[in-house]
Amino acid sequence: xxxxxxAIVGLGxxxxxxxxxAIAGNPAFELAATVSPDGxxxxxxxxxxxxxxxxxxxxxxxxxxxxxxxxxxxxxxSTALARGLHVLLEKPPGATLGEVAALQDEAAxxxxxxxxxxxxxxxxxxxxxxxxxxxxxxxxxxxxWREDVRVWHPGQVWIWQPGGLGVFDxxxxxxxxxxxxxxxxxxxxxxxxxxxxxxxxxxxxxxQLQDAAGVPITMDLDFRQTGPQTWDIAxxxxxxxxxxxxxxxxxxxxxxSHADKDREYAAIYERFAQLIASGTSxxxxxxxxxxxxxxxxxxxxxxxxxxx
Numbered sequence: 001x002x003x004x005x006x007a008i009v010g011l012g013x014x015x016x017x018x019x020x021x022a023i024a025g026n027p028a029f030e031l032a033a034t035v036s037p038d039g040x041x042x043x044x045x046x047x048x049x050x051x052x053x054x055x056x057x058x059x060x061x062x063x064x065x066x067x068x069x070x071x072x073x074x075x076x077x078s079t080a081l082a083r084g085l086h087v088l089l090e091k092p093p094g095a096t097l098g099e100v101a102a103l104q105d106e107a108a109x110x111x112x113x114x115x116x117x118x119x120x121x122x123x124x125x126x127x128x129x130x131x132x133x134x135x136x137x138x139x140x141x142x143x144x145w146r147e148d149v150r151v152w153h154p155g156q157v158w159i160w161q162p163g164g165l166g167v168f169d170x171x172x173x174x175x176x177x178x179x180x181x182x183x184x185x186x187x188x189x190x191x192x193x194x195x196x197x198x199x200x201x202x203x204x205x206x207x208q209l210q211d212a213a214g215v216p217i218t219m220d221l222d223f224r225q226t227g228p229q230t231w232d233i234a235x236x237x238x239x240x241x242x243x244x245x246x247x248x249x250x251x252x253x254x255x256x257s258h259a260d261k262d263r264e265y266a267a268i269y270e271r272f273a274q275l276i277a278s279g280t281s282x283x284x285x286x287x288x289x290x291x292x293x294x295x296x297x298x299x300x301x302x303x304x305x306x307x308x
Contacts, residue, residue, distance in 0.1 A: 004086070005032035005277055007061045009051055009076055010068035011040040012156075012185035014090060019065055020120070022265035028273035033060045035119035045069060051076050055083060063113075063276065066090060069158035070165070074099040077114070081106045086113040086276050087266070092172055092288050095163035104283050114281040115272050118176035122267035123248025129235075130181040136237040138182065141217040144232045149203070150308050159201065166201025168291045170231075171221040176285040177233060177248050184211035188290055191298030196306035203306055207294055237254045 006029050018183050020042065023029045033046045033054050041047035048054040054061070063086035066073050070092050077087050081103065084163075093116035094100040100116075107114035147170055149159070155221070158164045165172065179186055190208040195201070207219035231247040240254030251258040275282055 001028070003028055003030040004063050004273065005059070006063045006065060007031075007033040007035060007051075007054055007058075007060045008067060010066065010090075011036040011038075011042070013068040015065075018176070018265040019067055021085055022269045023065075025266060026269045026273065027271060029063075032059050044166040050156045051079055055079070056302040062086060063088065063272075069156075069163075070095045071161065074103060077103050078106055081110045081112050081114070084110050084112050086115075086272075088115045088117050088156050088199040088272050091116070091118055091176065092165065092169075093283065093285065094288070097285060097289060100283065100285055100288065100294060101214070102279070102308075107281050107283075113272075113279065114283055115275055116283045116285070117268045118173075118180075118286055118287065119264040119268055119286065120173035120176050120248055121180045121246075122264040122271075123177070123211060124263065125244050125258055126177055126181060126248045127243055127249030128251050128258055129177075129244055129248075129300050133181055133235060133237065134183060134241060136239045138211070138213075138215045139236045139238065140215060141178070141182070142234045143174050143178065143217070143219040145171050145220070146222040148225050148229065149223040150275070151229075153308075155308065159194075160199040161239065162200050162248050164201050165291065166195075166199070167203055167221045167223045168201075168294070170223075171205065171219070172287050172291055173247060174219065174221075174231070174233060177244065178217070179286040179290070181233075181235075181244075182211055182215075184213050184215070186211050186217065186286070186290060186298060188293040191294040192301060193294065193298045196304060197302050198305040198307075202300075203303065205280050205294065205298070207288070207298075253288050269305040 059308045065088040146227040193202040194204040204222040209217040233244040
């Protein structure tokens with residue numbers, strides 16, 4: 001089978017740490033080009049400063065993986081879809097719900113596959129958690145998602161700008177797991193968002209949610225964690241408590257535990273290959289909708305200025 005020729009657009013930390021190794025390990029794809037305005041490149045791979053430059057004078061490609069900040073992703077995705085290219089969107093799939101809906105329509109018109117790649121859904125414990133919860137009654141859920149922004153997003157100014165999401169950039173990973181493992185739809189009931197005095201995006205947030213059955217869900221987000229990082233989801237049920245730790249990599253159930261190696265991005269590219277082969281798209285917006293609701297309905301508080 002001829003591999004799908006793919007270009008990575010945006011060669012930041014996530015592209016180098018995750019996308020490049022995942023593509024190299026999947027025979028369904030061939031890295032044909034890279035795009036980055038800052039001159040970063042991959043040895044032996046044609047490189048271009050802009051997507052237009054690649055499409056105008058570069059080698060032929062069949063697909064693109066957009067690893068740019070979300071604020072510029074819609075225009076790039078629209079350009080690619082207009083050329084009939086399959087598009088993988090890093091999370092979040094866009095800066096607004098409206099632009100993601102427009103991309104969905106453009107993908108349908110072009111016949112190309114469009115994939116919102118929620119990587120945390122592919123963590124080792126997530127599918128097992130979903131299956132276990134399907135046969136049980138949830139009573140309450142507690143999410144604690146705290147990390148050090150200086151470690152995970154060093155010098156990334158875009159994350160503090162409008163559309164960059166701030167602490168919801170990692171927090172949306174928890175929401176992508178939550179909306180996948182819980183059998184009922186999730187709704188926001190209240191939120192408090194803390195904005196540094198010198199930033200346009202929150203550094204911390206407390207959310208109250210519930211599912212359609214009325215199960216209460218709390219969510220504690222903070223970008224100021226130092227030392228050990230915390231990415232936990234605990235679901236209390238009628239059969240005991242399920243706990244996902246380390247972003248879903250480890251699963252604890254009553255009397256048993258599960259852990260496996262990190263295959264999140266390998267699984268993403270396996271899924272992308274399936275979508276391309278079947279001519280279908282996968283663009284779930286449930287996690288992004290909850291973040292949008294938090295910005296829309298949450299109380300905004302000003303906190304101390306933050307410098308990274």
